[in-house]
Amino acid sequence: MSLVLPAYDDVVRASQTLKGVAHRTPVLVSHTLNERLGAQVFFKCENLQRMGAFKFRGGYNALANLSDAQRQAGVVAFSSGNHAQAVALAAQLLGVSATIVMPADAPRAKKAATLGYGARVVDYDRATQDREEIARGLVDKEGLTLIPPFDHAEVIAGQGTAVKELLEDTGGLDALFVPLGGGGLLSGSLLSAQAISPDCAVYGVEPEAGSDGQQSLRKGSVVRIAQPSSIADGALTQALGNLTFSLIQQHVRDLLTVTDSQLIQAMQFFAERMKIVVEPTGCLGAAAVFNELVPLKGQRVGVVLSGGNVDLAAFGRLLEQGAQT
């Protein structure tokens, strides 16, 4: 089977689609960090994106590219995280009905936010039911279009607009660090970096406990792992997709891993020194930079902070821990 991979042209089109809809998020710097590393680091703040994560870009771009018939029938997504809210919000803005398949025990706040965007929520039991099966049932029965979280050309193209903006705002970079779950954000970022700053070394960063991407890259084919356990709850995917693996394999410099405690340290740095809330998954790229997993001295370095949707009580506890150490 030959894959039709998205290209940078698709990212450019997505960026037109998202104009005036998605925030052009700010790029922040820390002089303290730059002095410590002897490098210039630029943070692309997708935690400050609408609904708190880059996922809005891909979700909106996918929905905006549906046919009229598809829009009228509505869409379905399965997710307990940022993709659910991204599809729900995009659907609301585009006047499309959205159904989100969510575990019955998902955090109440997430369910409330999704309902708040006007979506229908279909509960399932994690222990006994398969969410993909439920979603595909809705596709068959109600004619809904499934919006996958990452392995989808328009989703990837939408996610690529964040790094396009970053590179436009900073000029060329020597290295770029991007959180890696299913690979939608990394794939899109690779398309933009290749086109705008072709010498830039792009790294994907996974939680150590969920290194399926790194294993896949080493092996040369997609490796599926058991459900990993990490505080990076947006990067607990068990396997890359076909599109995302192809793009990553072609263009990435390397895939790196960081530990949960490195993620917590990074969260604390962002709250204390940079005054921003970044969720654990959003810190993956930054943690690789803070711990200098590759040499960075003298370089211009980009980091994508992918999201800021962290439970407030959990965030508070982590900050208190950090303040006491």
Added chain:
Amino acid sequence: MSLVLPAYDDVVRASQTLKGVAHRTPVLVSHTLNERLGAQVFFKCENLQRMGAFKFRGGYNALANLSDAQRQAGVVAFSSGNHAQAVALAAQLLGVSATIVMPADAPRAKKAATLGYGARVVDYDRATQDREEIARGLVDKEGLTLIPPFDHAEVIAGQGTAVKELLEDTGGLDALFVPLGGGGLLSGSLLSAQAISPDCAVYGVEPEAGSDGQQSLRKGSVVRIAQPSSIADGALTQALGNLTFSLIQQHVRDLLTVTDSQLIQAMQFFAERMKIVVEPTGCLGAAAVFNELVPLKGQRVGVVLSGGNVDLAAFGRLLEQGAQT
């Protein structure tokens, strides 16, 4: 005694001085909030300024305007808060020696940050010593120049650059809400608003427990109050200055007050919905808007978030409280 008040020309000059030194901080918006209020609200994020607060603008501008002789002799400031760090950082950048008079029981983190910027810290005992006297002693003995926290033309002009940027980035506004302690930020903001958006109604916002500004405005002369108690630790000044009171009296629409619990709610909103850390004092203007202390429907509204320097453990506890309610 006739006062020589700073004018908008001084703000323009300050903005040249600060170019490439201070961050041009981002302006953020929340669609959720705008829908709730039926208004368009623009947040000028000085919590994302260098050293975490607008104070860097005024401190740097004051030091940059010293004579060569004054620079060689060095500067002194008394503060346990953001002004101390602003003067220390500005002095480091300009190669001037700085002495900060700080209470012996000031938070260790604040002392460490000030020392980290290369300043000399002189401790005093809050119970038995007067910090102004100590600072003036250093002026007499060592020939240092005192950099006051707010009642100083170059400090006011520097602080005014934040709202100059805000109005340049947003276009004219109908209303603007600014935190009020000693009045440096509000005075500078008034100069910029008068010049760029003369119909804009500018409000200063104080903690309810420290309403000396409001009392002064009502009375028509500076009222001094006892040391107030509020979590807005950057707005616990006992009286406005002569320059700041004059400018406020001439140009402000009104002075408003908010409670500590309104400040905590605002902090939680910023962390949860907008993914930014704002210190209690930094939330003063926002709390007035969130609680609609004046009618805002259909208006374009600016809010200055003045700083983000809040103790991490305290911040965590406040977030946890909020999450549990």
